[in-house]
Amino acid sequence: MPSERSTPKDRIIFDRKEKEIRSGLEALWPRLWRFAYGISRNRHDAEDLAQMTCLKALQNTARFKRGTHLDRWVFTICRNLWLNEIRSRKLRSGNGCIPVDETTPLIEQDGSETNIFASQVLTQVMALPDAQRETVLLVYVEGFSYKEAAAILGIPVGTIMSRLAAARKALAPMKATEK
Amino acid sequence: MMFSDEDIAAYLDAELEAERIAEFEKLRASSPEFARRVAAMEVDILAVRAAFSPLLAQAPAYTAPPAKRPWAWAGAAAAVVLLALGIGYSQFAKPDVEAWQMEVAHYQALYVPETVAVISPDPVRIKQELARAEGLLGIELGYAGLSNVPGLTLLRAQVLGYEGRSLIQIVYASEDGTPVAFCILNGADGTVSETGFVRLLGMDSALWQGPAHGFMVIGGQNPELISNAARYLRQLL
Numbered sequence: 513m514p515s516e517r518s519t520p521k522d523r524i525i526f527d528r529k530e531k532e533i534r535s536g537l538e539a540l541w542p543r544l545w546r547f548a549y550g551i552s553r554n555r556h557d558a559e560d561l562a563q564m565t566c567l568k569a570l571q572n573t574a575r576f577k578r579g580t581h582l583d584r585w586v587f588t589i590c591r592n593l594w595l596n597e598i599r600s601r602k603l604r605s606g607n608g609c610i611p612v613d614e615t616t617p618l619i620e621q622d623g624s625e626t627n628i629f630a631s632q633v634l635t636q637v638m639a640l641p642d643a644q645r646e647t648v649l650l651v652y653v654e655g656f657s658y659k660e661a662a663a664i665l666g667i668p669v670g671t672i673m674s675r676l677a678a679a680r681k682a683l684a685p686m687k688a689t690e691k
Numbered sequence: 692m693m694f695s696d697e698d699i700a701a702y703l704d705a706e707l708e709a710e711r712i713a714e715f716e717k718l719r720a721s722s723p724e725f726a727r728r729v730a731a732m733e734v735d736i737l738a739v740r741a742a743f744s745p746l747l748a749q750a751p752a753y754t755a756p757p758a759k760r761p762w763a764w765a766g767a768a769a770a771v772v773l774l775a776l777g778i779g780y781s782q783f784a785k786p787d788v789e790a791w792q793m794e795v796a797h798y799q800a801l802y803v804p805e806t807v808a809v810i811s812p813d814p815v816r817i818k819q820e821l822a823r824a825e826g827l828l829g830i831e832l833g834y835a836g837l838s839n840v841p842g843l844t845l846l847r848a849q850v851l852g853y854e855g856r857s858l859i860q861i862v863y864a865s866e867d868g869t870p871v872a873f874c875i876l877n878g879a880d881g882t883v884s885e886t887g888f889v890r891l892l893g894m895d896s897a898l899w900q901g902p903a904h905g906f907m908v909i910g911g912q913n914p915e916l917i918s919n920a921a922r923y924l925r926q927l928l
Contacts, residue, residue: 532925532926533926534755535922535926536922536923536925536926536927537753537755538753538755538922539841539919539922539923539926540923540926541750541753542746542747542748542750542841543747543839545746545750545751546743546746546747546750549746550743559751562750563754563756566755566756567756570756579901579902579928581831581833581836581927581928582926582927583833583835583836583839583926583927584833584835629738629742630738630741630742630745631742633738633739633741633742634742634743637739637742637743648739649743650835651704652736652739652740653739653740653743654835654839655740655814655834655835655838655839656833656834656835657706657818657833657834657835658701658704658706660833660835670697673697673698673700673701673706674696674697676697676700676704677695677696677697677699677700677732678696680699680700680703680732680733680734681696681731681732683734683739684731684732684733684734686734
């Protein structure tokens with residue numbers, strides 16, 4: 513919120529920015545939910561996490577710089593919220609086990625080969641360790657550059673590279689089932 | 692020169708430093724052992740992407756966080772009423788169409804589904820072209836954002852010119868194969884405008900001005916698709 517001493521002009525700018533963020537969040541929502549699902553591996557958590565992210569983004573309207581790629585900012589918020597959530601769950605339960613949602617099939621099974629392959633790919637990516645998985649989601653699924661992914665995750669580009677090298681080694685064998 | 696696994700990943704992702712690429716490719720061609728190392732890290736990234744795209748449609752419905760101000764609710768309610776009455780956006784902002792936008796419309800009118808059906812998107816080339824456009828237009832275009840526009844598949848990006856100014860045309864196809872273009876022109880006069888909607892040469896179009904650039908999304912006859920794409924793109928850039 514604009515501070516008490518803000519001028520009417522500040523408030524107009526703030527309102528406009530908030531309006532833009534609101535409409536941007538709605539447009540980003542499917543991507544945000546997909547990312548939340550990818551990192552949490554659980555539909556219920558994903559929805560809560562994505563909702564919390566939207567709320568947090570709006571609370572931080574004043575900090576958003578227009579024209580600076582809402583998606584990167586929102587993904588950063590989402591991932592940080594998830595880290596906090598994991599930390600607090602660890603404190604509460606004494607361990608960091610997050611329930612993984614394995615009941616709902618992610619891809620409708622129509623028995624076609626393309627479909628079976630897509631489903632295998634998805635399963636393998638989802639089975640990657642957290643650090644590799646979040647990096648694969650940002651770089652390969654979302655299409656962020658190494659530099660952008662590094663900024664979102666708050667880690668050096670070199671770490672992005674080593675995570676992706678490891679993920680590629682883990683995922684490369686799936687080619688065998690492709691044909 | 693030695694290449695680490697990180698370098699191999701970077702090469703495969705088109706992120707290896709330009710000055711090391713020739714060396715990398717030379718070694719790959721001459722050393723079967725190195726070629727095997729590279730092959731062991733090859734992953735079909737487009738397949739990974741394709742495997743995750745059905746998830747977009749599985750996202751639960753979006754619920755906007757409540758507004759802090761009562762009048763925002765009134766606005767939302769009014770919008771719902773207008774929607775219920777079937778009053779589309781075209782009833783509102785009628786933008787002034789600039790000459791370049793008309794020119795783009797004429798160009799876009801030549802695009803038919805067959806034009807885009809044969810384009811197989813090459814992420815590496817698209818990224819290179821976007822990087823070139825960033826330099827010419829002085830705007831940061833992100834591949835991630837541009838390749839995730841709701842309802843549209845990114846096919847190609849190319850730099851064009853309009854009266855000595857740089858124009859980038861980003862080509863998309865909608866789910867039914869209709870060509871849609873997102874165009875950015877540099878050298879705007881600084882007047883920022885609201886997004887306006889208009890039908891140009893029979894194609895739905897969204898037009899807006901940023902502080903330094905003019906923007907437009909055009910193609911097909913699906914106002915909802917164009918307005919969603921425009922809204923999404925406007926937040927990104």
